[in-house]
Amino acid sequence: xxxxxxxxxxxxxxxxxxxxxxxxxxxxxxxxxxxxxxxxxxxxxxxxxxxxxxxxxxxxxxxxxxxxxxxxxxxxxxxxxxxxxxxxxxxxxxxxxxxxxxxxxxxxxxxxxxxxxxxxxxxxxxxxxxxxxxxxxxxxxxxxxxxxxxxxxxxxxxxxxxxxxxxxxxxxxxxxxxxxxxxxxxxxxxxxxxxxxxxxxxxxxxxxxxxxxxxxxxxxxxxxxxxxxxxxxxxxxxxxxxxxxxxxxxxxxxxxxxxxxxxxxxxxxxxxxxxxxxxxxxxxxxxxxxxxxxxxxxxxxxxxxxxxxxxxxxxxxxxxxxxxxxxxxxxxxxx
Numbered sequence: 001x002x003x004x005x006x007x008x009x010x011x012x013x014x015x016x017x018x019x020x021x022x023x024x025x026x027x028x029x030x031x032x033x034x035x036x037x038x039x040x041x042x043x044x045x046x047x048x049x050x051x052x053x054x055x056x057x058x059x060x061x062x063x064x065x066x067x068x069x070x071x072x073x074x075x076x077x078x079x080x081x082x083x084x085x086x087x088x089x090x091x092x093x094x095x096x097x098x099x100x101x102x103x104x105x106x107x108x109x110x111x112x113x114x115x116x117x118x119x120x121x122x123x124x125x126x127x128x129x130x131x132x133x134x135x136x137x138x139x140x141x142x143x144x145x146x147x148x149x150x151x152x153x154x155x156x157x158x159x160x161x162x163x164x165x166x167x168x169x170x171x172x173x174x175x176x177x178x179x180x181x182x183x184x185x186x187x188x189x190x191x192x193x194x195x196x197x198x199x200x201x202x203x204x205x206x207x208x209x210x211x212x213x214x215x216x217x218x219x220x221x222x223x224x225x226x227x228x229x230x231x232x233x234x235x236x237x238x239x240x241x242x243x244x245x246x247x248x249x250x251x252x253x254x255x256x257x258x259x260x261x262x263x264x265x266x267x268x269x270x271x272x273x274x275x276x277x278x279x280x281x282x283x284x285x286x287x288x289x290x291x292x293x294x295x296x297x298x299x300x301x302x303x304x305x306x307x308x309x310x311x312x313x314x315x316x317x318x319x320x321x322x323x324x325x326x327x328x329x330x331x332x333x334x335x
Contacts, residue, residue: 025073026251028244030192034251035073037062037099040144043206045095046251048196049073050189053168057086058107059187059196060248061099064146067106084110086157086165088172090198091184092118093221094132094145096248101125101149112151113165113174116158117183122151159185177237179230180219186237194244200233202263203249205315210305214253217296218266219319220326227271227330234260269295274327284331289324296320 026034031052037045039062047070048059056079058070074080084107089097092114100122104112114122121128125148133141157165161176171190178184180199187196195201199219208215218230237245238260244252245259253259273291280287293313300312313320 024069025076028252030189030194032189032192032194032246033073033077034246035066035069037066037095038069039063039066039095043250046246046248047073048246048251049077050167050170050172051077051079052170052191054079054083055168056084057088057165057167057172058084058103058110059088059246060090060096060198061087061103062096063094063098063144064102064149066099067102070103071106081106082109085167086111086113086172088113088159088165088187088196089115089118089122090186090196090200090248091115091181092121092128093181093199094128094148096198097122098145098148101147101151104151104155105149110155112156113159113163114156115176115183115185116160119153119156119158122156123153124150175236177233178224179226179228179233180221181224182226183224184233186233188240188242192244193240193242194246195237195240195242196246197237198248200230201237201245201247201253201259202266203316203319204247204253204259206250207315208300208303208305208307208312210303213255213303214259215300215303215305216253216259216262216266217299217316217319218263218270218323219249220267220270220323220330222322222326222329225326225330227267230267231264234263266295266299270323270327274331278331285324285328288327289320292320292323292327 024036033049035047037047039045045062047062050057087103087110129148159174163174165172173188175186177186177200184200202216202218204214204216242256244254245256246252274288277284277287296316
């Protein structure tokens with residue numbers, strides 16, 4: 001299911017950086033870059049570029065509106081659309097994959113790398129769009145994502161677990177990492193030893209950075225949240241001992257062992273909140289959301305972040321909705 005993240009009134013809180021004076025391209029070691037996808041609000045969704053000897057792999061695509069900033073980033077690096085060899089999707093939620101079709105048309109040399117469960121939806125996105133539209137409505141889907149373009153099957157590589165992709169001699173290893181979605185994969189970069197983790201390693205919005213540290217919080221988006229699988233996927237990610245993990249929401253985080261340990265605890269806390277409200281009837285989802293809001297605020301204060309409470313709640317407003325929805329669906333699946 002697509003994710004429409006971010007509060008509609010969020011921009012009024014961006015006192016430190018406005019959209020126009022934000023740095024659109026972030027540069028990391030080992031020729032890794034993050035481009036702001038321009039999705040909903042600044043610093044919500046990152047598109048990552050891996051560059052090796054003038055060849056490029058793009059990890060996640062944002063929406064069709066994200067093509068322009070991606071092309072600008074390539075140009076700033078002295079590269080072109082023809083330099084892109086791969087477009088890799090960590091999963092097919094539309095804030096990660098909505099721009100795949102338009103990018104594959106622009107990047108004529110590229111192959112699309114996607115979990116085998118996502119292949120058919122990239123070839124024919126009609127069922128994916130129908131599911132999203134049933135939740136958000138046609139007008140909202142059109143506003144957020146525009147038209148989702150199909151991709152020819154001959155240009156798609158099904159990313160089975162352990163598949164190795166060669167980027168100018170740089171190995172990119174695909175890892176099957178369900179828990180957030182059954183069609184979720186992570187990408188291990190053989191050069192840096194770091195991992196591009198989509199949503200399995202949670203959310204870390206830069207506005208909450210405190211004293212050089214990054215806040216972390218899980219995402220239990222509907223409709224395929226599976227806590228047992230999420231725990232296993234977190235353990236798999238950490239078995240490679242990455243120094244950094246790159247999240248779509250939002251980009252590089254360090255101190256990965258401590259973050260993984262805390263994510264395990266917070267996933268369990270999400271499950272406890274859901275189970276506590278299992279018999280709440282028609283109020284169940286709203287009660288779960290209230291419990292998650294309390295958990296978030298307690299975690300923010302424990303972390304030491306000094307943002308005002310209303311700002312924290314607004315930054316996470318849609319994520320709290322999605323987490324509550326996902327937990328509700330999960331409870332129903334257990335029944």
